[in-house]
Amino acid sequence: MTTTSWVPVTEGSDFPVTNLPYGVFTPEGGSARVGAAIGEYVLDLAAALDDAVFAQPSLNAFLAQGRPRWQQVRARITELLTDEAHRELVEPALHRIDEVRLSLPFEVADYVDFYASEYHASNIGRMFRPDSPPLMPNWKHLPVGYHGRAGTVVGSGEPVVRPCGQRKPPQDAEPTFGPSQRLDIEAEVGFVVGTPSSMGTRVSTDEFAEHVFGVCLVNDWSARDIQGWEYVPLGPFLGKSFATSVSPWIVPLDALEPARVATPPQEPEPLDYLREQQSWALDLALEVRLNDEVVSRPPFDTLYWSPAQQLAHMTVNGASLRTGDLYASGTVSGPEPDQRGSLIELSWNGHDPVKLDDGSQRVFLEDDDTVTIRATAPGIEGTRIGFGEVTGTVHPARES
The missing domain is CATH 3.90.850.10 (Fumarylacetoacetase-like, C-terminal domain)
Structure with missing residues (x-):
């Protein structure tokens, strides 16, 4: 797995491309949706993957899809963020983390x-x-x-x-x-x-x-x-x-x-x-x-x-x-x-x-x-x- 992304990632960042944690964010003027953190940015997954399951205000629908799907999505996000060929497509879906509102990432069942x-x-x-x-x-x-x-x-x-x-x-x-x-x-x-x-x-x-x-x-x-x-x-x-x-x-x-x-x-x-x-x-x-x-x-x-x-x-x-x-x-x-x-x-x-x-x-x-x-x-x-x-x-x- 490559450890280098075309997205700038400061040395010592919590969120290098080898991490890609998931959360829920609300961009200014937008609705809450699922994203993945990369450096100082959050990637809008609904936009980047063209998948409505990520246009929801919690991770639950994605969580319910199971491990094979989790691994498939992680592999695709990694590809999008490490292959320069995808930059033009993906860059508009990036938001600075300090410009969005983060919220509880999933609906707690128990x-x-x-x-x-x-x-x-x-x-x-x-x-x-x-x-x-x-x-x-x-x-x-x-x-x-x-x-x-x-x-x-x-x-x-x-x-x-x-x-x-x-x-x-x-x-x-x-x-x-x-x-x-x-x-x-x-x-x-x-x-x-x-x-x-x-x-x-x-x-x-x-x-x-x-x-x-x-x-x-x-x-x-x-x-x-x-x-x-x-x-x-x-x-x-x-x-x-x-x-x-x-x-x-x-x-x-x-x-x-x-x-x-x-x-x-x-x-x-x-x-x-x-x-x-x-x-x-x-x-x-x-x-x-x-x-x-x-x-x-x-x-x-x-x-x-x-x-x-x-x-x-x-x-x-x-x-x-x-x-x-x-x-x-x-x-x-x-x-x-x-x-x-x-x-x-x-x-x-x-x-x-x-x-x-x-x-x-x-x-x-x-x-x-x-x-x-x-x-x-x-x-x-x-x-x-x-x-x-x-x-x-x-x-x-x-x-x-």
């Missing part, structure tokens, strides 16, 4: 959030169960997760309103109601399902690439005080369901083939349905910025449970997949203090506040704070590809 980082789960266990083993007994036998709320998955840049709810600090006798005082982030990686499955059937780890179209970045905002009071005995609910931000670009799995690495050793050996013939663990380097200052660099390749294992577990009971399903990894954290993907870990539940360059410090998020998550990965032919960014700014609570 949303599942996992808890797949051993480092994150162990950190949380040590904080809140210091006299017990950090991991619960089931954790190394199955990918723990919960079914989230698809309707509050939002696009990058959408405001995040501080949620209100019940909170009960340990020292208080009764719960009170009000804005969350412990608003947090969770740096995660998301997987977007294209090909559905039938109710009552299982999807094996080997079928991961036949069903999952691509990968995005996720910030699963969390209200730790609301969550801490409500989560026993049923788990996350209002402390999680107020906003989950997703990046505007979906990187196709085919672009991430060079980023595949072995899943970390798993002991005890997983049950049969969770075993992998070939791993889909990924070497992704995340970066978390708080008010434009890097506070963490979580490594995704340390994740204990791979995305293929997560998909297999999600369907082993016969639950069906639908086009537009999104599932996320859970907070990505590494073994080092500066690799933790949430403020509750970075500040160790408030005992070690995060110090910023302006002299301020954070335990949890304040109003007007902006959080941005980026990531890069090895690309084809030695290139480096990126995911763009998912960003959100905290707005004050609406108390009535």
